[in-house]
Amino acid sequence: MGKAFGAVAGVGAVGSLIAMKQTWDPLPSVKAAGFSTIDLSLIPENELVVEKWRGKPIFILKKTAEMVASQESEDAARDIIIGDAHYLVVIALCTHLGCIPAYRDAKKDFKCACHGGEFNVSGRVTKSPPPSPLVIPPYKLDGHIVLLGEEGPEYKKMKEAGVVA
Amino acid sequence: MAHFEKATGMRDWLNQRLAIDKVEKVMASEYWIPKNINFLWAMGMVLAITFALLLVSGIFLLMYYQPNVETAFDSVNYTIMQEVEFGWLWRHVHAVAASVVFLIIYIHMLTGIYYGSYKKGREMIWISGMLLFVTFSAEAFSGYMLPWGQMSYWAGMVITNLFAAGSLELNGVVEWIRGDYVPGQAFLGRFFMLHVLLLPLAIIALIGIHFAALRIPHVNNQDGEEFDFDVESKKYLAGKKKESKVIRFANDFMSKDMFVVSIFLMFFFYLVFWQYGFAMDPVNFDPADGLVTPAHIYPEWYFLWSYEILRPFSRDVGLIAFAFAQVIFFALPFLDRSPNVAAANRRGIAFALWFWLMVIDLIVLTAMGKLPPEGIFNDIGLYAALGFFVLWIALPIITKFEKKL
Numbered sequence: 001m002g003k004a005f006g007a008v009a010g011v012g013a014v015g016s017l018i019a020m021k022q023t024w025d026p027l028p029s030v031k032a033a034g035f036s037t038i039d040l041s042l043i044p045e046n047e048l049v050v051e052k053w054r055g056k057p058i059f060i061l062k063k064t065a066e067m068v069a070s071q072e073s074e075d076a077a078r079d080i081i082i083g084d085a086h087y088l089v090v091i092a093l094c095t096h097l098g099c100i101p102a103y104r105d106a107k108k109d110f111k112c113a114c115h116g117g118e119f120n121v122s123g124r125v126t127k128s129p130p131p132s133p134l135v136i137p138p139y140k141l142d143g144h145i146v147l148l149g150e151e152g153p154e155y156k157k158m159k160e161a162g163v164v165a
Numbered sequence: 166m167a168h169f170e171k172a173t174g175m176r177d178w179l180n181q182r183l184a185i186d187k188v189e190k191v192m193a194s195e196y197w198i199p200k201n202i203n204f205l206w207a208m209g210m211v212l213a214i215t216f217a218l219l220l221v222s223g224i225f226l227l228m229y230y231q232p233n234v235e236t237a238f239d240s241v242n243y244t245i246m247q248e249v250e251f252g253w254l255w256r257h258v259h260a261v262a263a264s265v266v267f268l269i270i271y272i273h274m275l276t277g278i279y280y281g282s283y284k285k286g287r288e289m290i291w292i293s294g295m296l297l298f299v300t301f302s303a304e305a306f307s308g309y310m311l312p313w314g315q316m317s318y319w320a321g322m323v324i325t326n327l328f329a330a331g332s333l334e335l336n337g338v339v340e341w342i343r344g345d346y347v348p349g350q351a352f353l354g355r356f357f358m359l360h361v362l363l364l365p366l367a368i369i370a371l372i373g374i375h376f377a378a379l380r381i382p383h384v385n386n387q388d389g390e391e392f393d394f395d396v397e398s399k400k401y402l403a404g405k406k407k408e409s410k411v412i413r414f415a416n417d418f419m420s421k422d423m424f425v426v427s428i429f430l431m432f433f434f435y436l437v438f439w440q441y442g443f444a445m446d447p448v449n450f451d452p453a454d455g456l457v458t459p460a461h462i463y464p465e466w467y468f469l470w471s472y473e474i475l476r477p478f479s480r481d482v483g484l485i486a487f488a489f490a491q492v493i494f495f496a497l498p499f500l501d502r503s504p505n506v507a508a509a510n511r512r513g514i515a516f517a518l519w520f521w522l523m524v525i526d527l528i529v530l531t532a533m534g535k536l537p538p539e540g541i542f543n544d545i546g547l548y549a550a551l552g553f554f555v556l557w558i559a560l561p562i563i564t565k566f567e568k569k570l
Contacts, residue, residue, distance in 0.1 A: 154415035
């Protein structure tokens with residue numbers, strides 16, 4: 001009797017926990033709003049453009065020819081390439097504690113004012129404390145248009161190469 | 166069915182149905198408190214009164230506050246502060262009480278540690294008290310989200326990010342807690358619910374448990390003296406009040422309590438009327454903006470010590486250190502291996518030194534948590550954080566060798 005009662009109550013308890021957990025899940029409208037499209041052909045060279053994706057700021061920078069020529073292969077691996085144009089597209093939150101770094105045009109790098117972390121123009125860490133490079137959001141390319149929030153073949157290739165987590 | 170007689174009056178009528186005289190005896194006039202105590206024993210009542218202030222001021226704020234990302238900021242900073250008569254009073258009482266309650270909690274905890282009031286049957290008092298501390302922390306954090314200013318938003322961002330557990334990258338958990346990719350409407354709505362309903366309910370229940378945990382072991386005294394409350398209370402009731410080691414909870418002890426409470430309230434309302442600024446971060450008077458981070462993100466003063474334990478280490482080590490700091494005080498009754506219940510200065514130099522070093526370490530951590538993490542402050546913060554761990558590792562060892570009093 002006790003076991004039967006316990007079993008029924010247990011099923012009810014598990015059921016309610018599932019309902020409670022799912023009530024807290026992001027709503028479909030929130031998830032549907034989790035995509036942004038950006039036309040990369042409109043981005044001027046060496047001028048930082050800030051877009052928004054899932055409420056987070058996104059840095060977009062079209063690299064100059066010198067930048068592309070002088071960069072290491074680890075840097076090049078992080079570029080989104082369309083034709084001969086190389087773009088940096090990253091979530092603009094420092095991987096240390098989530099502050100927004102600033103672009104320093106003179107040094108062509110990013111510096112976070114919160115705790116002094118620095119990133120190069122490809123978003124790789126050049127000065128700690130950030131534990132990892134600026135994060136490349138999942139993206140899908142369609143001509144000049146980049147769709148943020150969906151994993152396209154180019155993003156998957158980056159993933160295989162270990163450039164993105 | 167129980168037998169009822171025609172009541173001789175209102176009191177008798179209630180007594181037959183609710184036993185109010187008996188309840189009054191059990192709860193107040195024959196609930197016994199030791200005589201050899203000092204003003205630090207009044208901190209519990211000070212906390213109860215502060216909680217009442219938070220509850221009352223919160224009820225009035227709740228009538229005008231709007232838990233909506235579009236309107237929350239203005240409902241606080243315009244409606245409550247500018248339009249509602251005395252709205253500023255409720256807000257300043259609420260903010261100052263939320264800050265001061267932690268000061269009293271820390272004094273209350275350190276008093277317990279100093280006098281050894283957490284062992285020999287008093288473990289559950291300590292543990293229920295620690296649960297109250299954790300719940301109050303959650304209550305403070307959730308309340309801090311509600312004005313939806315810059316500090317609300319970014320503190321919400323940084324603290325919920327901690328649940329990704331560093332390199333485990335549990336981003337799904339973080340998004341589940343937020344109900345969104347970043348703090349937004351779902352986040353504000355659920356933290357509003359937690360702040361005004363679930364957590365206050367938990368706090369009230371825990372206060373009940375905390376008081377109940379006191380009844381069997383009784384409250385400790387300055388000398389850690391163990392005596393028979395039955396014998397002492399009989400002496401008192403027989404009229405030998407001088408000889409007895411106990412007094413009534415009410416009105417004897419309560420009158421002392423209320424004296425301390427009134428001194429506290431003078432200090433409290435001085436803060437509310439003239440010095441409320443310390444409880445209102447200027448950065449939080451800018452509306453939340455997900456595209457601009459404040460230059461320094463720091464918590465309120467009462468979380469600084471544990472924040473500073475997180476900060477000087479690399480991400481994963483910092484998180485583990487932080488988690489350790491959050492729970493280690495729960496284990497105090499079991500890490501203190503000495504049977505002595507006595508004031509720290511009477512337990513021998515080792516424990517007295519441990520106690521005061523812990524106090525100093527917590528103060529240093531608090532100060533460093535507020536300063537920017539640069540140069541010498543970084544080093545001091547690191548050593549203070551390491552010192553915190555050394556003290557906890559040392560505790561079972563030094564108390565094991567403590568001489569029995």
